Amino acid sequence: MADTTKGLSHRFVRDWxxxxxxWFALxxxxxxxxxxxxxxxGEITMRSIDWxxxxxxxxxxxxxxxxxxxxxxxGTALYWQTQANNRGVQRAMVEIQHALFGKLIKGDYARLQAAASGEYVSQFAxxxxxxxxxxxxxxxxxxKSTLTIIASVAFMFSKDWALTLLLLVxxxxxxxxxxxxGDRIRGISRRAQEQAGELTSFLGESFQGARTVKAFGLEEYQHDRxxxxxxxxxxxxxKVLRSKAMVDPLLEMFGGLALAGLFAFAAWRSLSGQATVAELVGFITIIGVASPEVRALGTLNSVVNEGLAAADRVYAALDSQPTVIDRPDARPLGKAKGKVEFNDVRFSYPGGGPTLNGLTFAVQPGETIALVGPSGAGKTTVFNMLLRLYDGSSGNLRLDGHDVRDVTAMSLRRNLALVSQDAFLFDATIRENIALGRPGATDDQVKAAAEAAACDFIDALPxxxxxxxxxxGRNLSGGQRQRIALxxxxxxxxxxxxxxxxxxxxxSExxxxVQLALAGLAGKRTIIVIAHRLATVRRASRIFVMDAGRVVESGAHDxxxxKGGVYARLAAHQLT
Ligand SMILES: Nc1ncnc2c1ncn2[C@@H]1O[C@H](COP(=O)(O)OP(=O)(O)OP(=O)(O)O)[C@@H](O)[C@H]1O
Ligand SMILES: [Mg+2]
Known part of the structure; x- marks a missing residue:
């Protein structure tokens, strides 16, 4: 916990x-x-008793x-009070959620990757x-409660200060x-929310992985988990509820004590002629009005502590400093020619062993090259580095001669178009999914791109x-998804x-x-192809063979x- 209760609530009030x-003033x-x-x-009761x-x-x-x-x-004031406060709070909620989402989505990819997605979903819900x-x-x-209590105390003081003092003690x-x-509730609530996040992750995973669950007969296993x-x-x-449940009875008991004391004191004062019955009834009326407010303040404390536990987590996310950020002097990169260079790049994923071990290769503008190599060799990692989703630990990588860390990430990524291994699509229409690649794309451009990516199945879709x-993209087959992503x-x-x-x-068809369309881009765009299939890579002008995070061979297919090295061995397995 970074903040004290007081610091945290001050900060929350100030920020949101x-x-x-x-609205709150209203x-x-x-x-x-x-x-x-x-x-x-109080007044009218007292007078009425006299009358x-x-x-x-x-x-x-x-x-x-x-x-x-x-x-x-x-009644009317209560209604409008609630309305005004609701407005203020809902507006604040929009801002908090917007800020949190922005921080997460713009923050480090590594961080988004590291936590299970359910934790983020849970944080929002x-x-x-x-x-x-x-x-x-x-x-x-x-x-409302504080003012009502103040008004009640003021009323009581004006009638009988000694009695009021007794109540105030x-x-x-x-x-x-x-x-x-309240302190206890805050501690327990924090743990309860963390566990809620894990549960949300588990639920999401179970339903998304329903096919694997069913195929392997894992229903009972998941059911038990x-x-x-x-x-x-x-x-x-x-545990949270148990602590909260103690609040009301405690207040009830002290309320009863106070009432008993009040009667005893008032009776004694009446006997000596210092108080009237009207005063006593006025007191009881005003206590009747004030005590629900006192109680509300009591339970307020536990609700606030639960809220603070949540605010603490929100601030932990808001305060986190991304590590992959634009340097203060980073310049925007204009449209690049497309020269890509890796010079002795070394990199390890957070908490993992070395993945790139001095990777060096260069691609000329307009050239089509291929990266091949065994699974786990680090091919996808090359793209992650180039997109600057992570920073390398040593060496450098350049686009058009600019170190990727010297230019703004946004401008760097505008120069790169990725089709990721999972061919991820958004839950939007097919047209939108394609058009997302180019802001303001026209229908003709969308059609042309779909044509080049062999998307002729679209018209047949309902x-x-x-x-x-x-x-x-779950409404589409794997190959259809890939073509839309392409x-x-x-x-x-x-x-x-x-x-x-x-x-x-x-x-194959x-x-x-697609190969034909890509061949048409030769000389216009730099294309880096990662593939296992020989048919996909053999036309590349050069093939870089990766193993254990470095290039072990390079050259054209023939x-x-x-040479009879790693590539020839991989190829031999495919031909047989
Ligand atoms: N997010 C990650 N966190 C930790 N380690 C990772 C992460 N992603 C990949 N790795 C590790 O880095 C290594 C290289 O992974 P990479 O995805 O680059 O392989 P690849 O060559 O693309 O393999 P494939 O052909 O199977 O796609 C692997 O050993 C993998 O375990
Ligand atoms: Mg890969």
Missing amino acids: LRPQWA GAMFAAVTAAAAYGY LGTLDSRIFTVTPIVIISLALLR NDMNLIREAALRVATNLA VYPLAFWPVVRL ARKGFEERARLYL GGWSAPAGEG ARALISEAPVLLLDEATSALD SEAR ELMV
């Missing part, structure tokens, strides 16, 4: 609630009206009119609920254990170009195309068509075959 101050104004009405209740004693006719006129007016006034709840309660109760005593409980998760969730949640791709890369004007197993799922 203060910008909405106008809410507080209505809260003041409710507090004034409470004071009025009752003397059979004053005002008991039939003034009393009902004032009480009904006060009720109407208080659960933490935001807790924060919303806490902010609403603070906005509603703090003004007894009531706060009740708060001490309640505050202590889920039960453990639910039980743990219930256990932690019960919905055609407007067919939804589904989450991650079209998205081809439509972009990036001078460098990065194709990571981009045609591995295509039938479609692949041949040269490498003659």
Whole structure:
């Protein structure tokens, strides 16, 4: 925990609630009206008792009119108070979520990769609920309850200061254990939310992996794992609830004590003629109005502590410093010619062994080269480095002679068009998925790119170009997904195309068509192809063979075959 409770809540109020101050000020104004009405209740009760004693006719006129007016006034003010606070809190929530999402999505790729996606989803769902709840309660109760209590105390002081002092000593005593409980709730809530994140991850994984679950008959296995998760969730949640459950009874007990003390004291004062019955009834009325507010303040503490635990996590994410960031003097890179160089690049994934071990190779603008090599050799990592999703530990890599760390990441990536190994699509229409590669793409450009990527299946889809791709592209077959991803890369004007197993799922005919389209780009765009299939790479002007993070051979297909090295061996297996 980076902040103290006080520091954290100050910061939260400053960052998110203060910008909405106008709404909260409006809410507080209505809260003041409710507090004034409470004071009025005390007054009218006292007077009415007097009138009752003397059979004053005002008991039939003034009393009902004032009480009904006060009720109407208080009710209306309560409604508008809630409305104003809701507005303020909802607006603050939009800002918090927007800031958190922006921080996460713009932050280090490594960080997004490292945590299970469920943790982020959970952070949005659960933490935001807790924060919303806490902010609403603070906005509603703090003004209304505090002002009502102040008005009540003021009323009591004006009638009987000694009695008031007694109450002021007894009531706060009740708060001490309640505050202590709040600290505990915050600690438990933090753990409960972490576990909720793990559970969300597990659920997401189970449903996304439904095919594997069913194919391997893992339903019972997952079912049991889920039960453990639910039980743990219930256990932690019960712990939070147990602490929260103690708040109300504690306040109830102290409330009863206070009432008993009040009667004893008042009786003693009445006997000595220092207090009237009307005063006593006025007191009881005002306590009746004030005690729900006291109680609300008591339970507010536990809700706020849950919210603070959530805010703590949000701030941990907001405060994290990305490591792959633009240097202060980074320049935007214009449209590159497409020369790519790796010079003795070394790199390890966080927590992993060395993946690139002095990788060196160069690609000329307009050239088509291939990266081949055994699985795990580090081919995809080459693309990750070039896109600057990670920074290398030594050596350098350049685009058009610019070290990738000297230019802004945004401008660097605009020069690169990737088809990733997983051919990821968004849950948008087919047309949108292609057009995403080029802002403002026209229909003709989309059609041309789809044509080049052999996407002739689109017209046959139910919905055609407007067919939804589904989450991650699940409405399409693997090969269809690849071709849409390819079209998205081809439509972009990036001078460098990065194709990571981009045609591995295509039938030979479609692949041949894609190859033809790519051949048409020769001289215009630099193309780096990663592939295992010989047919995909043999036409490359040069083939770099990678093994264990470095280039072990390079040359054209025929040269490498003659050499009889790693490439010839890989090729031999495919030909047989
Ligand atoms: N996000 C990651 N975190 C940690 N290690 C990783 C990560 N991604 C890859 N690696 C490791 O880096 C090595 C190279 O992975 P890479 O994905 O570059 O291989 P590849 O040559 O593309 O293999 P393939 O042909 O199977 O796609 C592997 O040993 C892998 O375990
Ligand atoms: Mg790979």
